[in-house]
Amino acid sequence: MRPAASSRDRRRRESAADLAFALVLLPLVLLATRLAGQVRPDATRVDGTALALVTVAVLALAARRLLPRVTLAVVTAAVSAYLVLGYPYGPVLLAVLVAVGTVAVRLPPRPAVVAAAAALVVLLAHLLWSRGERPGWFGVLPGSAWVVVPFALGVTVRANRESVERVRAEQARRQADEERLRIAQEVHDVVGHGLAAISMQADIALHLMPRQPEQAVTALAAISRTSREALDELRVTLGAVRRGAGREPVPGLARLDALVGRLAGAGLRVELRVTGEPGDLPPPVDLAAYRVAQEALTNVLRHAGVDRAAVTVRHAPGEVSVEVTDAGSGGDGGAGHGLAGMRGRVAALGGELAAGPLPGGGFRVYARLPVEPTR
Structure with missing residues (x-):
């Protein structure tokens, strides 16, 4: 098989796997979001807008390996809007974890850092302006963890893969x-x-x-x-x-x-x-x-x-x-x-x-x- 054909087949397999992952994750996150709304009565009531934003954030993961930066931008925008509107913290943040980790794995270090930093700034906007309760600056550290931790894990995975590829190339x-x-x-x-x-x-x-x-x-x-x-x-x-x-x-x-x-x-x-x-x-x-x-x-x-x-x-x-x-x-x-x-x-x-x-x-x-x- 020619390298170009093999690369196309690999991309098709990755896209199919990412779509399946997003479709399986979506109903679980929607259900968990409704449950989070019941646990947090002080937060904005989970309505159709909240569920729509969750759906956009999760379905965007279907393109995470094909278009990692675009996926992170869509997930960041949807999750940030969800948090600014005061909806309860919940499994929607899993979409952020996956999108940031994918960017760290798939992109070179400098573009990955820029994309993750931009996402972090946008996601932390709700700490200062939100329809619900605003945690203020005290929420910077736990809020940052949703970006910093998956980014560090993604960089580690990327470094390990590059090390394995170097060993294989040397062999x-x-x-x-x-x-x-x-x-x-x-x-x-x-x-x-x-x-x-x-x-x-x-x-x-x-x-x-x-x-x-x-x-x-x-x-x-x-x-x-x-x-x-x-x-x-x-x-x-x-x-x-x-x-x-x-x-x-x-x-x-x-x-x-x-x-x-x-x-x-x-x-x-x-x-x-x-x-x-x-x-x-x-x-x-x-x-x-x-x-x-x-x-x-x-x-x-x-x-x-x-x-x-x-x-x-x-x-x-x-x-x-x-x-x-x-x-x-x-x-x-x-x-x-x-x-x-x-x-x-x-x-x-x-x-x-x-x-x-x-x-x-x-x-x-x-x-x-x-x-x-x-x-």
């Missing part, structure tokens, strides 16, 4: 940032691996072209195949991002054989070992394990300067681990966004990742991911 911003980082990591893993393999195969083709053109053709075919596979995987990844997780197949450990085959075409022979009993891994764990192996092997292809690597996948109760080793020059294993991304991906799932040079030369990446038992 939404944080979730959007996390989603952008996740997308960037996925694209980095897919594109980085594909480009590394293509670059290696292109170097092989350029090297073989003058002397062994037929093998260069094989390398070019591998480039074509690798680029097509990388584009397909990128398309699947972006499709999963657009439509939500779980609606598109995502890579997992079952695709390690295909990954090893692509790397073999790029000149990196990978020995793949799987131990333990493979089970159904949760999709996030399966994807993370595959990405760790993919990124580690991509780093071997880019930085290790060797043509061999080993990948060991171990399935154990409650966990799965991936280990990638090579016998290259060691160093930092291409530390940077790739290694940081691996570490963040594994940590997000409650796992651990260790990466560093081996004592006898080479580099090792080891990731352990917890697996919740299936029920």
